Amino acid sequence: MWPRSLQGQLLLGIALAVLLAQGISAALLWRAQVERREAALIHTAAIRIVTANREATEEQIERRRPGSRLLAAARQLRIERPDASPLRPGDAREHEAEEELAEILTNQGMEIASAVVVHRPLGDAPRLAGKLARQAALLGEHGRPQPDHLLVAAVELKAGGWLLVRVPVPKGDPAIMASFIGQTLLLFALLLGAIALIVGRITRPLAALTRRLERFAATRAVDGQMPPEGPDDIRRLIVAHNAMEGRIAALLDEKDVMLGAIGHDLKTPLTALRVRIESVEDETERAKMAATIEDIVRSLDDILSLARVGRPSDPREPTELSALVANIAEEFEDMGEPVSFAPSERIVVPLRTTWLRRALRNLVSNALRYGQTARITLTRENGFAVIRVEDDGPGIPDADLERMLEPFTRGDPSRNSVTGGAGLGLTLARAIAEQHGGSLRLANRQGAAGGVSGLIATLMLPLG
Amino acid sequence: MPDTAPIRLLLVDDEPGLREPLAEYLSRQGFAVTQAASAAEARSILRDDAPDLVLLDIMMPGEDGLSLCRHLSEARAIPTILLTAKGEAMDRIIGLEIGADDYVVKPFEPRELVARIRSVLRRAAKGGGNGTAVEDELFEFEGWQLDPLKRRLTSPEGALVSISSVEFRLLMAFLEHPRQVLDRDRLLDMVQGREAHLFDRAVDNQVSRLRRKIEVDSRNPTMIQTVWGGGYMLAADVRRTKAPA
Numbered sequence: 001m002w003p004r005s006l007q008g009q010l011l012l013g014i015a016l017a018v019l020l021a022q023g024i025s026a027a028l029l030w031r032a033q034v035e036r037r038e039a040a041l042i043h044t045a046a047i048r049i050v051t052a053n054r055e056a057t058e059e060q061i062e063r064r065r066p067g068s069r070l071l072a073a074a075r076q077l078r079i080e081r082p083d084a085s086p087l088r089p090g091d092a093r094e095h096e097a098e099e100e101l102a103e104i105l106t107n108q109g110m111e112i113a114s115a116v117v118v119h120r121p122l123g124d125a126p127r128l129a130g131k132l133a134r135q136a137a138l139l140g141e142h143g144r145p146q147p148d149h150l151l152v153a154a155v156e157l158k159a160g161g162w163l164l165v166r167v168p169v170p171k172g173d174p175a176i177m178a179s180f181i182g183q184t185l186l187l188f189a190l191l192l193g194a195i196a197l198i199v200g201r202i203t204r205p206l207a208a209l210t211r212r213l214e215r216f217a218a219t220r221a222v223d224g225q226m227p228p229e230g231p232d233d234i235r236r237l238i239v240a241h242n243a244m245e246g247r248i249a250a251l252l253d254e255k256d257v258m259l260g261a262i263g264h265d266l267k268t269p270l271t272a273l274r275v276r277i278e279s280v281e282d283e284t285e286r287a288k289m290a291a292t293i294e295d296i297v298r299s300l301d302d303i304l305s306l307a308r309v310g311r312p313s314d315p316r317e318p319t320e321l322s323a324l325v326a327n328i329a330e331e332f333e334d335m336g337e338p339v340s341f342a343p344s345e346r347i348v349v350p351l352r353t354t355w356l357r358r359a360l361r362n363l364v365s366n367a368l369r370y371g372q373t374a375r376i377t378l379t380r381e382n383g384f385a386v387i388r389v390e391d392d393g394p395g396i397p398d399a400d401l402e403r404m405l406e407p408f409t410r411g412d413p414s415r416n417s418v419t420g421g422a423g424l425g426l427t428l429a430r431a432i433a434e435q436h437g438g439s440l441r442l443a444n445r446q447g448a449a450g451g452v453s454g455l456i457a458t459l460m461l462p463l464g
Numbered sequence: 465m466p467d468t469a470p471i472r473l474l475l476v477d478d479e480p481g482l483r484e485p486l487a488e489y490l491s492r493q494g495f496a497v498t499q500a501a502s503a504a505e506a507r508s509i510l511r512d513d514a515p516d517l518v519l520l521d522i523m524m525p526g527e528d529g530l531s532l533c534r535h536l537s538e539a540r541a542i543p544t545i546l547l548t549a550k551g552e553a554m555d556r557i558i559g560l561e562i563g564a565d566d567y568v569v570k571p572f573e574p575r576e577l578v579a580r581i582r583s584v585l586r587r588a589a590k591g592g593g594n595g596t597a598v599e600d601e602l603f604e605f606e607g608w609q610l611d612p613l614k615r616r617l618t619s620p621e622g623a624l625v626s627i628s629s630v631e632f633r634l635l636m637a638f639l640e641h642p643r644q645v646l647d648r649d650r651l652l653d654m655v656q657g658r659e660a661h662l663f664d665r666a667v668d669n670q671v672s673r674l675r676r677k678i679e680v681d682s683r684n685p686t687m688i689q690t691v692w693g694g695g696y697m698l699a700a701d702v703r704r705t706k707a708p709a
Binding site: 263264267268269270271272273274275276278279290293297317318319320323324326327330331343346348351353357 | 479481482485486488489492523549570571572573574575619621622623624625626627628673676677682
């Protein structure tokens, strides 16, 4: 549910904050409105009471005026003069309102003993309710808002007796809430739109930069660098990234040039040495020298290959793997080595043949070196071409299996000086498998008697 | 070669550390060796003299070995063996395409170099001249395709099929003589390349290896058939097409 992207998180966070702020201000506004309405009602009640009080004193004088009786009757609807307090048990008195009412009336010069303000339902004064309903029916929507209940305000005059007025309390206006929600939505739209725009300006170049980084990590090609865009911070990030890319590419190029130079500069004197030992008279001595030179050359090749394996220059081509494996097996056969390859079905895999040959040769030489024989099989399993090279050697302690694939590691250290090589064979084979999107695993083969009867190297290459 | 005039070699390499001992070794092997330290020096020697074979280092300051090699192959038709420090496939293709007859990868075994020199000269003497670099045409048979120049064999499905150099020459022999019975001696003769030790290798073995790579069922071969009375025959029509540039 929680968004993972920068844009999503920012937008959600801001939306929540805005919602909270709007909620608080809505509550405050609502309260202010209610208070204002309350005050207005109290004022209305106060004015009526003052008017009624004044009229009471003038009534005797004006009694004879024509039509006055009708008027008085109309007033009777809203003003009563009960003898006792209108309070009933269970009435919730509005103390604040009572004080306010008392204060207004006192200011108007009325002498009151006490004030009572309570809310009552419309049914409390059926005649008034009937009149209000008729009025509403006549005026329709143009009239005052429908009353919800009545505010009953009464004061006890110091002169004795009570004055009571009923003021209809209008229903809470839903239009106010609606306009408030509308306002909130508009605010949302404006704010989120603006933020989406700004954040988009930041995240678009960021996303492009991420794609670019992923591509560079995969290909290490400098071409297609991003032009700086977006806000200044992002712009600087892109510029810095481009500079770093250039630096990495330059380092890699430098490495290639250096390796080329090493290859050339070492191989030429090695060739000279190889030529010079031909003049050594002693046959065995000469053979030993030749073997040593060969070891150096092999190590050099392995090191150079390992350094280049991550940056192959040749493309992959669909290649018949069975023919290629057969080819390698036959090479060893021709040297009189006990290598066998069981005929297999034809499997076509996109390969860099030069590299894969090298990996296979390394696996087979390793099997021959430590296991005396090499049996190769090729099968198709779950979308992979699987090459297994098995030997009959002592295997490798389980704890060391993974370590064997690390550079410069070899089993049976006592034999290092005899077998030669820098111990890069398996490392290189694994790197080549990975270069093709595959993997290399070593495992001990369990014999019938329960002990380890050899090592299995499994090279897996994806078919697609 | 005691009875004939010594074979004359021109050795071009900018590294005196290698050039001198190599020249010395080759002289001991009975060759008459002239040395050149650069392509320019080689050109000036070649103006007055025509050696039987040129040994050419690829990586040299100034004009490199490849450019001189092209000149030798186009203008002089002198067999050339490239000495290269790189063993990658690209170099091999370039080397053979520009007209070199063979190449050795440094550090090479001196004896192997001598064997290759003899092998190239033998092929040149047979009139093949440039033995390895065939005309730029493709052979097509039963959906298969062989590019002799790049030594690429592709299956009807378009997949690259690895074949050894002996298998390549064996296949070339069949493709150049389709539907003809070729007996073992003839095949051996045609297949002989730089591998001097091929004599003790049975042709049958090579044929069975080739079958393993191109036949649908190598135990019931249909393309390369065994002919009673000693020999093999390619039972397929071969079409030659011009290789795309």
